[in-house]
Amino acid sequence: MAGTSQNGKKGDILLQVNGLKKYFPIQKGLLRRVIGYVKAVDDVSLYVREGETLGLVGESGCGKTTASRSIIRLYEPTAGQVLFRSRVLSPDGQPRMVNLLELNREQMTKVRQEIAMIFQDPINSLNPRMTVADIIAEPMVIHGKYEKGRSEEIIVNLLQRVGLRPDHLRRYPHEFSGGQRQRIGIARALALNPRLVLCDEPVSALDVSIQAQTLNLLQDLQQEFKLSYLFVAHDLSVVQHISDRVAVMYVGKVVEMADSEALYTNPLHPYTEALLSAVPKPDPLYKSERIIMQGDVADPANPPSGCYFHPRCRYAIDRCKTEAPAFRELKPDHWVACHRAEELQLRGI
Amino acid sequence: MAVAAAPLTQAKKKEIGQSYWDLVWYRFKKNRLGVLGAILLIALYGSFVALPEVISPYALENRSNFVEAPPTAIRLIDEKGQLRAPFIYGLERKIDPVRRLRTWELDTDRKYPVRLFVQGDEYKLFGLIPMNIHLFGIEADQSEQRIFLLGSDALGRDYFTRIMYGGRLSLMIGLLGQFLTLVLGTTLGVISGYYGGAVDMFVQRFTEFLSAFPNIPLFMALSAAIPVFWPPTAVYFMLTIILAFLGWGGLARQVRGLILSLREREYALAAKSFGASDWRIMFRHLLPGTMSHVIVIATLSIPGMILAETALSWLGLGLRPPLTSWGTLLQDAATIRAIRFTPWLLWVVPPILLTILTYNMLGDGLRDALDPYSGR
Numbered sequence: 074m075a076g077t078s079q080n081g082k083k084g085d086i087l088l089q090v091n092g093l094k095k096y097f098p099i100q101k102g103l104l105r106r107v108i109g110y111v112k113a114v115d116d117v118s119l120y121v122r123e124g125e126t127l128g129l130v131g132e133s134g135c136g137k138t139t140a141s142r143s144i145i146r147l148y149e150p151t152a153g154q155v156l157f158r159s160r161v162l163s164p165d166g167q168p169r170m171v172n173l174l175e176l177n178r179e180q181m182t183k184v185r186q187e188i189a190m191i192f193q194d195p196i197n198s199l200n201p202r203m204t205v206a207d208i209i210a211e212p213m214v215i216h217g218k219y220e221k222g223r224s225e226e227i228i229v230n231l232l233q234r235v236g237l238r239p240d241h242l243r244r245y246p247h248e249f250s251g252g253q254r255q256r257i258g259i260a261r262a263l264a265l266n267p268r269l270v271l272c273d274e275p276v277s278a279l280d281v282s283i284q285a286q287t288l289n290l291l292q293d294l295q296q297e298f299k300l301s302y303l304f305v306a307h308d309l310s311v312v313q314h315i316s317d318r319v320a321v322m323y324v325g326k327v328v329e330m331a332d333s334e335a336l337y338t339n340p341l342h343p344y345t346e347a348l349l350s351a352v353p354k355p356d357p358l359y360k361s362e363r364i365i366m367q368g369d370v371a372d373p374a375n376p377p378s379g380c381y382f383h384p385r386c387r388y389a390i391d392r393c394k395t396e397a398p399a400f401r402e403l404k405p406d407h408w409v410a411c412h413r414a415e416e417l418q419l420r421g422i
Numbered sequence: 423m424a425v426a427a428a429p430l431t432q433a434k435k436k437e438i439g440q441s442y443w444d445l446v447w448y449r450f451k452k453n454r455l456g457v458l459g460a461i462l463l464i465a466l467y468g469s470f471v472a473l474p475e476v477i478s479p480y481a482l483e484n485r486s487n488f489v490e491a492p493p494t495a496i497r498l499i500d501e502k503g504q505l506r507a508p509f510i511y512g513l514e515r516k517i518d519p520v521r522r523l524r525t526w527e528l529d530t531d532r533k534y535p536v537r538l539f540v541q542g543d544e545y546k547l548f549g550l551i552p553m554n555i556h557l558f559g560i561e562a563d564q565s566e567q568r569i570f571l572l573g574s575d576a577l578g579r580d581y582f583t584r585i586m587y588g589g590r591l592s593l594m595i596g597l598l599g600q601f602l603t604l605v606l607g608t609t610l611g612v613i614s615g616y617y618g619g620a621v622d623m624f625v626q627r628f629t630e631f632l633s634a635f636p637n638i639p640l641f642m643a644l645s646a647a648i649p650v651f652w653p654p655t656a657v658y659f660m661l662t663i664i665l666a667f668l669g670w671g672g673l674a675r676q677v678r679g680l681i682l683s684l685r686e687r688e689y690a691l692a693a694k695s696f697g698a699s700d701w702r703i704m705f706r707h708l709l710p711g712t713m714s715h716v717i718v719i720a721t722l723s724i725p726g727m728i729l730a731e732t733a734l735s736w737l738g739l740g741l742r743p744p745l746t747s748w749g750t751l752l753q754d755a756a757t758i759r760a761i762r763f764t765p766w767l768l769w770v771v772p773p774i775l776l777t778i779l780t781y782n783m784l785g786d787g788l789r790d791a792l793d794p795y796s797g798r
Contacts, residue, residue, distance in 0.1 A: 185697035189695070194688050198692050200693075265696075
């Protein structure tokens with residue numbers, strides 16, 4: 074499936090997700106009969122190389138967050154594979170691909186040292202009853218790596234690295250601004266020196282000026298700690314700013330994945346084209362040629378037949394209504410799920 | 423030296439953030455009624471639970487010939503109208519031949535000064551330190567004259583002493599019972615709310631079963647099941663357990679509801695993403711978030727426990743003599759004869775009322791301080 078042929082071209086593949094599915098059952102009645110499923114994540118395939126940032130974009134409710142949470146098994150996925158090049162689980166310390174979904178509880182807990190998560194809501198993602206020091210120390214405590222003195226030093230360093238002062242250590246989250254809180258969340262994510270960080274819309278709750286600061290901080294930290302990011306966002310300009318590659322999601326599926334440069338200038342999927350046309354341009358004389366999509370976003374509990382995008386696609390043909398397109402590598406490192414990808418000439422920015 | 427020290431401590435203070443509980447304390451301090459309730463409660467527990475031996479002039483089971491003597495008046499002015507140090511008159515037993523009744527009359531020839539910190543019956547302070555000092559009393563041979571602040575009972579025991587000692591059991595049963603309720607209710611509530619599914623179903627149906635059961639018959643059945651030959655202390659703890667067992671359901675439900683909303687908070691997810699165990703998430707992240715609510719419920723339901731003990735003992739289903747609690751004391755007062763001839767036996771009621779009032783004052787104060795939405 075996706076990405077297997079790409080091995081070794083740039084960095085090694087760190088995370089590879091194949092056909093990930095997460096269906097939430099819809100229950101009804103006294104006996105909680107299952108009458109259907111919300112297909113929040115329906116066949117997501119993507120990969121992240123070492124040291125790079127993969128942006129994951131899509132509109133609200135398309136399953137971005139569910140996908141990222143399913144990867145780290147905060148939600149138990151319904152089907153699929155999540156391959157991760159783990160160090161802690163290999164006996165000789167050499168990185169080895171493991172399927173996270175097949176790990177037992179103990180192994181999964183171990184792997185969590187290598188995969189950290191930054192959350193969207195800086196108010197809710199920090200426990201209001203814990204001090205900053207306790208919050209950042211928690212991952213270390215959980216994994217039995219907390220040592221008095223040495224760990225405190227690490228915490229102070231982390232705090233300074235993300236732009237907070239050591240005297241903030243004994244304070245509580247409510248004493249900070251949104252941007253500062255998100256920095257605390259970032260420091261916590263880095264406490265165990267992870268290799269992959271899942272960023273779940275880390276800046277969408279922040280002011281624009283703070284967004285830029287936080288993004289720059291994330292980029293600096295990536296360099297310094299050799300991190301790989303899976304960066305979930307709905308803001309295309311944010312994603313363009315930070316991502317090496319971008320994956321576009323629509324109703325639970327990844328429809329296109331490519332280098333950001335290629336994806337932004339030369340999209341292959343009609344949905345990507347429509348999204349890009351909605352990006353505001355900082356040019357007052359620019360005449361908008363925005364593509365207005367017909368209809369509503371498909372209901373993930375009752376998706377359309379064939380290609381999920383066909384009811385809204387202006388290039389749809391009969392085949393799109395009956396046959397779901399495969400996610401295929403059309404150009405090197407440029408993946409798309411569209412029957413007409415070869416023939417269409419789509420406009421980027 | 424002091425000048426240099428001041429900015430240092432100030433800097434140190436600044437470093438330490440204000441925790442949730444700091445803020446709660448700050449707000450609670452502003453609530454006068456709540457603070458008054460807290461102070462009164464501390465005073466109540468201090469005198470009734472910690473120091474009844476010191477405050478009461480006699481030992482609990484110290485009997486005398488002064489049967490059903492009325493409360494002794496402490497006087498400052500003697501029969502000649504002269505001001506004196508506090509004293510009491512002696513009591514003399516008379517038989518009223520017409521009414522065929524034993525009465526107690528004052529013997530103004532005998533005067534006994536009332537002193538503070540007099541020596542009397544031996545006891546052990548806090549169960550450890552042997553002492554014989556009592557807060558007040560008269561220095562006289564005990565068979566000759568006694569001081570009965572609130573009268574004496576049918577066995578000639580000082581009723582004030584009995585109320586003091588009775589408070590110990592009654593107040594502690596509320597606290598102990600509520601503590602057990604708290605442990606049982608919060609643990610089951612947290613587990614039920616966090617795991618959901620079949621566990622939740624089972625716990626919830628069980629609490630519903632308990633709350634649907636008529637309380638009084640259940641109490642009766644359970645206390646009747648306590649063997650008669652058990653020592654009084656075992657009966658006491660058994661009763662505590664029964665009270666807690668019947669009381670935890672409501673608390674478990676409320677905690678469950680809070681947990682249901684808290685577990686969707688991202689900090690619980692965050693902890694999980696870093697590999698925290700279920701146990702850690704439940705008791706380190708979720709439970710502290712419910713504590714404010716739990717404390718208010720607990721404070722407001724302790725009076726219920728105390729009243730339940732009183733009511734049960736009064737019905738003869740709870741504590742039995744020789745245990746002395748406010749409930750067993752009420753039992754003595756619950757006859758027409760007592761109300762007609764020894765009305766001072768009703769003095770046990772004011773401390774019960776006072777306890778319940780202070781708990782409610784404290785609970786209301788805490789609720790205002792802990793409620794983030796009151797906007798005060």
